Ligand SMILES: Nc1ncnc2c1ncn2[C@@H]1O[C@H](COP(=O)(O)OP(=O)(O)OP(=O)(O)O)[C@@H](O)[C@H]1O
Ligand SMILES: O=P(O)(O)OC[C@H]1O[C@H](OP(=O)(O)OP(=O)(O)O)[C@H](O)[C@@H]1O
């Protein structure tokens with residue numbers, strides 16, 4: 001139907017990247033070494049932290065990066081010249097990637113990924129990287145807010161039908177699992193990522209058999225573990241009593257795992273349903289709740305004493321309903337000059353939080369040996385060795401008078417080597433490992449940073465050298481550009 005095959009991700013980018021790349025190539029600066037930082041500025045959902053996700057997909061994207069024949073043909077049709085197109089044919093990602101592990105707890109203004117690569121390569125991958133990190137990290141973070149409320153109770157991911165198309169459903173499900181969900185209803189995600197899959201049944205199933213008694217019996221005939229949906233007609237007068245009746249009739253042949261309530265007053269109905277189940281002797285039969293749930297409704301239901309044991313969450317998690325974008329950015333922080341030396345670069349802005357932090361940098365988590373809790377994150381220039389310091393002066397990067405002197409600490413380098421000169425040097429963990437890594441890392445945080453409402457601001461500090469370098473770059477940028485917006 002369409003003229004071209006969709007057979008690579010190289011054109012999954014903005015046109016301006018292809019145009020800038022052409023100028024770099026024409027000007028013969030395309031092979032200059034460049035360093036870009038990928039980070040977001042502001043935590044989403046008013047949360048006190050975010051959970052990084054998406055690295056596995058990034059690795060795949062970078063490892064397979066190439067322009068296919070149909071990509072090149074299309075670029076020819078758009079009017080790009082033959083010599084540039086011939087050059088693009090050979091482009092692969094040959095640079096270095098240092099990144100946080102998936103499941104890492106991450107905060108604003110710290111590089112999640114650091115790309116060091118020939119300028120043209122680093123430029124061409126910007127849009128793809130941001131597209132991945134922005135969505136995966138947003139969903140993992142949203143899911144973790146719900147997990148905070150659910151505690152030990154399982155949350156099933158039900159969102160595929162409401163997600164923004166196929167990719168978002170598949171990878172969003174994975175991200176939700178990383179954030180703490182217990183499994184998914186998406187069978188493809190189960191197959192692809194090894195996620196636990198589970199399911200109940202729908203209202204249409206009951207409607208198809210007309211009455212609940214027949215529907216539950218038919219379901220039980222082929223399925224040992226039964227969670228009956230009880231709200232098709234009347235939850236307390238019909239759904240729950242019928243589920244109990246069928247479970248009693250089939251005692252010994254099925255496991256009456258639970259009932260699901262999907263409408264009405266979930267607090268009231270779950271409490272009444274619990275009474276009915278207990279009276280019938282089904283003390284271990286669980287009550288599942290679903291229906292447009294999010295962390296606020298879940299918290300409220302708990303506060304009302306709802307007798308809910310497990311949650312099904314779709315729309316509000318998979319679409320990051322209350323904040324649809326993370327706003328991660330990708331900024332050039334250093335580039336090779338005509339003499340082959342790396343020079344730092346800066347983007348100035350009137351708002352201090354938008355001024356970039358120049359230089360090749362590392363990010364460390366400073367863990368207090370006594371409390372085993374994090375004192376904050378510490379961004380240094382790459383030559384610094386904070387692990388060798390006896391004390392660190394950690395201060396706010398904008399309000400520099402806010403600070404502390406930290407001793408007796410352990411330094412955790414938050415970046416791992418992922419790709420080295422184009423070669424993969426990192427083995428992606430399983431999603432289960434990533435999920436438990438995220439939960440473990442949260443233990444490093446004081447509760448003040450983890451509460452879902454008005455959390456305290458976690459310190460993300462610059463080392464003195466990094467801060468001095470930033471100030472020097474600001475001064476130089478002002479000198480070189482008299483029209484600078486910064487006065
Ligand atoms: N006790 C409760 N406290 C707070 N929110 C609740 C409570 N019970 C249900 N909700 C939430 O209220 C929202 C709307 O539920 P409501 O009962 O108005 O519609 P509904 O049950 O979906 O109706 P429908 O029958 O059309 O599906 C849902 O997000 C649901 O999760
Ligand atoms: O409410 P969400 O958090 O988005 O979770 C997904 C919803 O999808 C289903 O409803 P739907 O009305 O689509 O189908 P059903 O007939 O199975 O209830 C399910 O019952 C959930 O309510």
Ligand SMILES: O=C(O)c1cccnc1
Nearest residue numbers: 158185198199200201312
């Ligand atoms: O298994 C379920 O109960 C389910 C799956 C997807 C959407 N809503 C419910």
